[in-house]
Amino acid sequence: MTSYQINLEGDVLKVRFGQPANGDQVVRDAAARLDEMITLGELAGGKLLKIDGPASVAVSYLIAHKISHLYSAIAVFDPKIGRKGYKSFIVAVSHTPAYKIGELIETDEPQKDKINPKVVICGPSQSGKSCLREGLKQAISNIAGAPYPYVITACPDGEGAWYSEAAQRDLKLAQQLKAAYKAKFTPEFATKAANWVRNANTPLNIIEVGGRITNENRIIMREATHAVILSGKNDKIPEWQEFCESLGLRIVAIIHSDLEDKEDVIESESPVLTGKVHCLERGKDVSGREMVQMLAKVLVRLGSK
Structure with a gap:
């Protein structure tokens, strides 16, 4: 099985991730498959080609390079x-x-009739939500057959999906770019972000929101289906539980974030995943942490039902 699968169905190029692999291998596998399809005449060119499915930035550039002239x-x-x-x-x-x-x-x-999970990562500021989001994305991508984790950053703090990898390479530069991109959390932004969440219809959607219980977050989160609560302070968890429950969200995990600890702790797996995750620090790859791995499995089960 290849790490990236490409097939032509009518005028639609169906693409999706396959077996887990690093980004460079995914690009090579995608290139080999596109070359094969061109050689066999499957991608013979025409008026319009539609592309449907998830792709990394590198693979998107590759596809454009290989077939845009056709x-x-x-x-x-x-x-x-x-x-x-x-x-x-x-x-x-x-x-x-x-x-x-x-x-x-x-x-x-048509899209599938089933309601695809839209999982909000919420909780107080400075708990490591962005780090958890990126770790989850990587951990899910490494699970064979898992649905692609479509991520929505629904907070205008400048820390988009690009930030984690950039911070691993150059933390100072990443922080400078974040500061430049940061915007105010306005009702207009909340309405726009809520629309993103409402219309998200991929098999597994992960939404990161801001770290305060506000009307803006209420507007965004009420469009979701599930919630993961991450908090660096245990005494803040009940108010976030109440907030999520008031919006009708099913809470699938309650996790204490401990920056100083040295290991994760799984307290319970069902019906709600609970425990502790350690050292969600910017610039670190946290995808291999025990709690992150367990949460990834929980979300994959949601997206595979």
Whole structure:
């Protein structure tokens, strides 16, 4: 089994991650598969090609490099826009006036009827939510057959999905970029983020929110289905439990974040995962931590039902 799977179904290029592998291997496997499809005439070119499925940034660039010259236009699936219940694509490459860059192409292909899990990572500020989010994303990606973890950063603190990897390479630069990108948490932003969550329809969606119980977070979180509470202070957990329950969210994990400790502790696995995760520190790869691994399995089960 390859680390990246690509197949053509009509005018839609279906892509998805396969067996766990590092990013460089994923790119090589994707390149080999695209070359094979071009050689066999499967990707023979045409008017419009739609791409549906998750891809890393590197793989996205690779696909564009390999096939953008073969088609008049290429559109990419975006789960956050378009008619509810149907797939929509955004034109990202165009060599023809028939399709404009940024044009929305709505289709009659339905989305699955089931409600895909939308899991909020919430809790007080300075608990390590962004570190946990990135560790979870990596841990889930390393589970064979797991659904792709689609991440939404629903807080305007400048710490997007790029931050963790950037911090591992150059913490000072990452902090400078974060400060430059940081914006105010306004009702307008909350409404926009809530729309992202509402329209997210991939099999597993992970949403990080800000660290305060506010009306803005209420607007965003009420569009979710499940919650993971992460707190550096045990006495803050009850108020976040009450907040999540008031929004009808099913709490799947309650985790104490201890920056100084040396190991994780699993207290219970069911019906709610509880325990402690240690040293969620920016710039560190936490995907191998016991609690992160266990939580990844919990979320994969949600996304696979």
